[in-house]
Amino acid sequence: MTRRTPLTTLAVTTAALALTLSACGSGGRTPGAGPDGAALVWALTQGSEATFRASATEWNKARPDSAVTYQFFQNDPYKQKLRTAVGAGNGPVLFENWGGGALKDYVDAGKVADLTPDLEKNPGWRDRVFPTVLKSTTFDGKTYGMPVNGVQPVVLYYNKQLLDRAGARPPKTWDDLLALVRTLRAQGIAPLAMGGASKWPDLMWLEYLVDRVGGPQVFADIAAGKKGAWTHPAVIEAARMIRQLVDAGGFAKGFTSVSADTGQAEAQLYTGKAAMILQGSWAFGTMNTGSPKFVSEGHLGWADFPAVTGGKGDPTNVVGNTANFFSVSAQAGPQQKNSAVAYLKDGVYNDTYVDSLLTNGDVPPVKDLDAKLKTVDHADWLTYVYRLTRDAKNFQLSWDQALTPELGQELLTRLDQLFLGQLDPQAFCAAMDKAAAK
Amino acid sequence: MALPALLLFALFALAPMVIVGYLSFTRWDGLGTPSWTGLDNWRTALTSDVTRHALWLTLKMMVISWAVQTPISLLLGVFVAGKQRYRALLAVFYFVPMLISTAAIAVIFKNLLDPNFGLGASLGLSLLDQDWLGDPDLAFYAVVFAIAWQFVPFHTLLYQAGARQIPASLYEAASLDGAGRLKQFWHITLPQLRYTVVTSSTLMTVGSLTYFDLVFVLTGGGPGYATRLLPLDMYITGFQSNDMGLASAISVVLVTAGLLLSLALVRFSGFSRMRSQQAGV
Numbered sequence: 001m002t003r004r005t006p007l008t009t010l011a012v013t014t015a016a017l018a019l020t021l022s023a024c025g026s027g028g029r030t031p032g033a034g035p036d037g038a039a040l041v042w043a044l045t046q047g048s049e050a051t052f053r054a055s056a057t058e059w060n061k062a063r064p065d066s067a068v069t070y071q072f073f074q075n076d077p078y079k080q081k082l083r084t085a086v087g088a089g090n091g092p093v094l095f096e097n098w099g100g101g102a103l104k105d106y107v108d109a110g111k112v113a114d115l116t117p118d119l120e121k122n123p124g125w126r127d128r129v130f131p132t133v134l135k136s137t138t139f140d141g142k143t144y145g146m147p148v149n150g151v152q153p154v155v156l157y158y159n160k161q162l163l164d165r166a167g168a169r170p171p172k173t174w175d176d177l178l179a180l181v182r183t184l185r186a187q188g189i190a191p192l193a194m195g196g197a198s199k200w201p202d203l204m205w206l207e208y209l210v211d212r213v214g215g216p217q218v219f220a221d222i223a224a225g226k227k228g229a230w231t232h233p234a235v236i237e238a239a240r241m242i243r244q245l246v247d248a249g250g251f252a253k254g255f256t257s258v259s260a261d262t263g264q265a266e267a268q269l270y271t272g273k274a275a276m277i278l279q280g281s282w283a284f285g286t287m288n289t290g291s292p293k294f295v296s297e298g299h300l301g302w303a304d305f306p307a308v309t310g311g312k313g314d315p316t317n318v319v320g321n322t323a324n325f326f327s328v329s330a331q332a333g334p335q336q337k338n339s340a341v342a343y344l345k346d347g348v349y350n351d352t353y354v355d356s357l358l359t360n361g362d363v364p365p366v367k368d369l370d371a372k373l374k375t376v377d378h379a380d381w382l383t384y385v386y387r388l389t390r391d392a393k394n395f396q397l398s399w400d401q402a403l404t405p406e407l408g409q410e411l412l413t414r415l416d417q418l419f420l421g422q423l424d425p426q427a428f429c430a431a432m433d434k435a436a437a438k
Numbered sequence: 439m440a441l442p443a444l445l446l447f448a449l450f451a452l453a454p455m456v457i458v459g460y461l462s463f464t465r466w467d468g469l470g471t472p473s474w475t476g477l478d479n480w481r482t483a484l485t486s487d488v489t490r491h492a493l494w495l496t497l498k499m500m501v502i503s504w505a506v507q508t509p510i511s512l513l514l515g516v517f518v519a520g521k522q523r524y525r526a527l528l529a530v531f532y533f534v535p536m537l538i539s540t541a542a543i544a545v546i547f548k549n550l551l552d553p554n555f556g557l558g559a560s561l562g563l564s565l566l567d568q569d570w571l572g573d574p575d576l577a578f579y580a581v582v583f584a585i586a587w588q589f590v591p592f593h594t595l596l597y598q599a600g601a602r603q604i605p606a607s608l609y610e611a612a613s614l615d616g617a618g619r620l621k622q623f624w625h626i627t628l629p630q631l632r633y634t635v636v637t638s639s640t641l642m643t644v645g646s647l648t649y650f651d652l653v654f655v656l657t658g659g660g661p662g663y664a665t666r667l668l669p670l671d672m673y674i675t676g677f678q679s680n681d682m683g684l685a686s687a688i689s690v691v692l693v694t695a696g697l698l699l700s701l702a703l704v705r706f707s708g709f710s711r712m713r714s715q716q717a718g719v
Contacts, residue, residue: 080677083468083469083680084468086469087468087469087470105467105469105680106469108470109467109469109470110470111469196572196661197571197572197657197658197660197661198658199658199660252554253553253554253569254552254553254554254569254572255572256569256571256572256573256660256661257551257552257553257569257570257571257572257573257577257661258552258553258554258572259548262548262549264552264554264555267554267555268554273554404680405678405679405680406679406680406681408679409674409678409679410679413659413660413662413663416660416661416662417662417663420574420661420662422574422662
């Protein structure tokens with residue numbers, strides 16, 4: 001009998017622990033507050049950290065009654081930490097996010113406060129940002145987050161020296177692009193660099209092509225989970241065009257093993273190994289860091305994504321990351337929520353905040369910045385990004401962010417297979433329809 | 439006396455397993471409360487092409503890794519077990535990969551194999567100038583190579599220790615009988631290393647079920663699904679797709695496979711009846 005005791009104890013303790021641990025999930029704890037009851041903000045170390053820090057210092061000096069305290073995290077660990085903390089009812093008052101499907105998960109779980117009443121009370125607050133950007137945090141007409149840093153549209157960059165050598169101009173239409181691919185290849189120049197190993201750069205091609213061919217409604221149907229939305233003719237046509245570009249040798253050799261995170265795809269452009277790259281606006285910074293001389297001597301060019309002749313989409317439409325957003329926790333107490341809203345309204349995107357963003361090369365989606373943009377470093381580039389996003393008829397949030405994380409992951413892998421030639425356009429669309437039906 | 443240890447074991451090993459078992463019957467995105475879905479996840483895990491492909495890749499990885507690493511580590515281990523001084527020096531180099539963290543190894547290989555700025559492109563070696571990590575057919579073997587590079591030193595160490603335990607008198611007797619080096623290796627070294635082979639193989643095969651970090655950093659499971667091993671599939675399902683229920687089912691499959699494999703190896707190799715091999719020496 002004595003030999004049995006440990007096993008019994010074990011079984012009992014295990015059961016007890018399992019119960020305690022699962023009980024934690026439903027425990028109603030209040031979100032974390034900073035010292036002195038300040039509203040706690042979780043944000044990312046990359047990008048706009050300097051601006052966030054400066055703004056908190058300024059804000060807390062002026063408004064000690066509604067102070068904010070920042071904590072900063074690395075990108076990937078942050079996503080998991082946030083999910084665990086918010087899931088356990090232990091999250092911060094304000095948290096940085098990307099909008100779209102990932103935020104909608106939090107909204108559906110009742111973890112995010114609806115900002116619509118506050119925005120309606122203060123129309124000036126809502127109206128100062130581009131309406132296309134707010135779409136990323138608006139679900140069923142309710143807004144759950146406000147942008148806090150710069151827009152990141154996807155742009156076609158090119159190496160002016162290489163295009164000049166080939167006697168070519170940046171492509172205005174899809175046919176131009178295909179012709180340019182032939183010209184460049186004939187001269188032994190790799191047309192397009194891409195960080196295909198990271199999968200998400202592949203997505204930029206699909207997003208733009210679907211938009212140019214079929215217009216924004218095609219993706220709106222996909223996002224709404226409409227049956228058969230992935231087999232819409234525009235998606236199949238876009239997938240076919242991708243195969244056409246790959247088969248024509250549009251992408252530099254080995255593009256499926258180049259990682260987008262190491263800057264090696266951008267390096268191909270400024271070292272003259274490839275002529276063009278389709279990438280988010282942050283690639284400008286990558287290239288400016290990698291080869292400041294290349295950028296300052298004016299060898300870097302940029303252009304809108306080519307138009308598709310006969311396509312339904314407006315050629316001014318843009319895809320990319322609209323901005324990062326701050327959302328308010330639904331579990332925050334009234335006092336903390338008031339502080340958070342006050343900070344979002346008056347502490348974010350005020351004059352010093354916008355100046356700080358611009359100094360870091362970040363273009364905020366805020367109206368009437370033209371005059372200010374002329375006075376900063378790299379004014380031509382920042383002005384281009386600003387106009388591109390301001391004048392866009394539609395600004396589509398990256399699909400992997402706009403969809404649920406589950407479908408987003410499936411899309412990235414299936415698209416990778418399309419680029420590799422393991423799936424043909426029909427099979428790709430069918431696979432996505434099947435995944436969406438789950 | 440054993441109670442504190444048992445409590446810790448229950449808290450950190452058993453309780454999570456019980457919870458994972460429970461989660462495998464629910465749908466949970468990590469935010470709300472898990473909702474009971476019965477056998478749904480299990481049906482998906484056992485029928486989905488992705489998971490089955492991952493399981494197949496894991497088995498393939500296990501067998502190929504074993505077949506590649508065992509002969510190399512065995513020969514290297516026996517070689518460095520010799521007495522000459524230059525072997526000691528060489529051994530130092532053999533063991534270098536053991537000192538480097540897995541993530542660093544992955545980053546090193548990723549850069550070496552880069553098609554534009556890597557070894558092949560820089561040295562202009564046409565044989566090396568392949569799209570190692572971007573070609574679905576090559577990526578798997580590039581991963582096999584990187585894993586072997588990382589783990590061969592450890593197993594070499596095991597074989598070196600094993601080979602040093604073999605009494606010199608056996609070899610002396612064999613030389614007197616006129617046996618050459620090859621014969622000595624075949625008839626003395628190899629049989630005497632039998633249990634080392636079992637130990638090393640067990641570690642290798644069970645360990646191959648957990649290959650994650652290196653593959654994650656090196657290829658992230660791609661291109662396509664070419665290197666999406668089961669542990670990676672579990673991670674991507676759970677922490678990138680936020681489908682904790684399905685990920686739990688996959689992890690239960692992994693745990694079960696690991697347990698069965700260890701049991702089978704111990705049983706069929708005679709490891710449990712291990713006796714001294716040196717009676718009479």
